[in-house]
Amino acid sequence: MTTTLIAAPKRMLDLTVDGQAVRVLEGSTLLDACRLAGIDTPTLCYGDTLTPVNVCRVCVVELEGARTLVPSCSRKAEAGMVVHTDSERVRTSRKLVLELLGSSVDLSLAPEALEYIERYDAKPERFGADAATVAQDVKVDNDLYVRDYSRCILCYKCVSACGEDAQNTFAIAVAGRGFGAHISTELDVTLPESACVYCGNCIAVCPTGALMSKSEYDRRRAGTWDEASEEVVTTVCPYCGVGCNLELHVQGDDIVNVTSPDDHDVTRGNLCIKGRFGFQFVQNRK
Numbered sequence: 001m002t003t004t005l006i007a008a009p010k011r012m013l014d015l016t017v018d019g020q021a022v023r024v025l026e027g028s029t030l031l032d033a034c035r036l037a038g039i040d041t042p043t044l045c046y047g048d049t050l051t052p053v054n055v056c057r058v059c060v061v062e063l064e065g066a067r068t069l070v071p072s073c074s075r076k077a078e079a080g081m082v083v084h085t086d087s088e089r090v091r092t093s094r095k096l097v098l099e100l101l102g103s104s105v106d107l108s109l110a111p112e113a114l115e116y117i118e119r120y121d122a123k124p125e126r127f128g129a130d131a132a133t134v135a136q137d138v139k140v141d142n143d144l145y146v147r148d149y150s151r152c153i154l155c156y157k158c159v160s161a162c163g164e165d166a167q168n169t170f171a172i173a174v175a176g177r178g179f180g181a182h183i184s185t186e187l188d189v190t191l192p193e194s195a196c197v198y199c200g201n202c203i204a205v206c207p208t209g210a211l212m213s214k215s216e217y218d219r220r221r222a223g224t225w226d227e228a229s230e231e232v233v234t235t236v237c238p239y240c241g242v243g244c245n246l247e248l249h250v251q252g253d254d255i256v257n258v259t260s261p262d263d264h265d266v267t268r269g270n271l272c273i274k275g276r277f278g279f280q281f282v283q284n285r286k
Contacts, residue, residue: 015081030072045155109209151210158202171196200276
């Protein structure tokens with residue numbers, strides 16, 4: 001005799017977001033509720049395919065009855081909650097976070113962060129020219145991707161993608177504590193000496209350009225990067241029978257990057273080294 005365990009069905013929860021009545025499935029987050037209500041809530045460390053780590057704090061909202069602002073990306077919705085996403089307290093908090101980031105990190109390749117800075121009228125320059133920054137040399141130690149940690153906002157998305165959420169390689173992690181916290185390989189060795197398998201899934205989730213393919217980096221340095229002319233062509237990876245969908249980013253006659261859609265059933269945005277970086281043979285025209 002076999003016993004079949006059946007989970008209890010999930011309930012629908014009613015809450016209020018910015019005066020709107022919203023109904024969500026049990027287990028949903030406040031960010032889910034905001035999106036369902038059509039409210040554009042800023043996020044930097046959140047990814048649809050990643051476990052929320054709520055470290056960037058730009059998604060915080062005001063919850064009536066709560067002492068502090070709460071991160072909407074991870075706080076579970078409860079029946080009867082009353083949420084405010086655009087109160088003066090929320091806007092002040094988001095503005096300050098963005099100012100601190102903008103004063104210490106190079107956000108020139110982070111369009112979402114720049115849009116948020118404009119939206120909340122943040123003034124990173126008010127901290128002055130002597131504000132502490134994370135400026136450092138670019139790490140170029142392999143032929144596939146580079147690491148420019150002067151652009152890193154410590155969103156931890158690369159750590160999650162390299163870890164349990166996707167690759168399970170654990171080649172990169174957060175080292176140090178407090179103001180000394182930074183992204184590093186084990187024992188701060190170069191990538192070729194680390195456990196990295198060069199899947200590039202960390203590049204796919206990086207929101208600031210701190211991690212970038214070598215092909216894009218070289219083109220940007222040479223002044224030949226032309227994103228305005230870029231076309232995206234969808235195809236299937238030819239290297240094995242798994243059936244990963246590829247998005248080929250083409251500029252002129254050259255493939256410059258390869259990504260995969262987050263909503264693809266097979267990849268969920270992830271690829272292996274061949275799928276992400278094995279496109280050079282297409283351009284070997286000699």
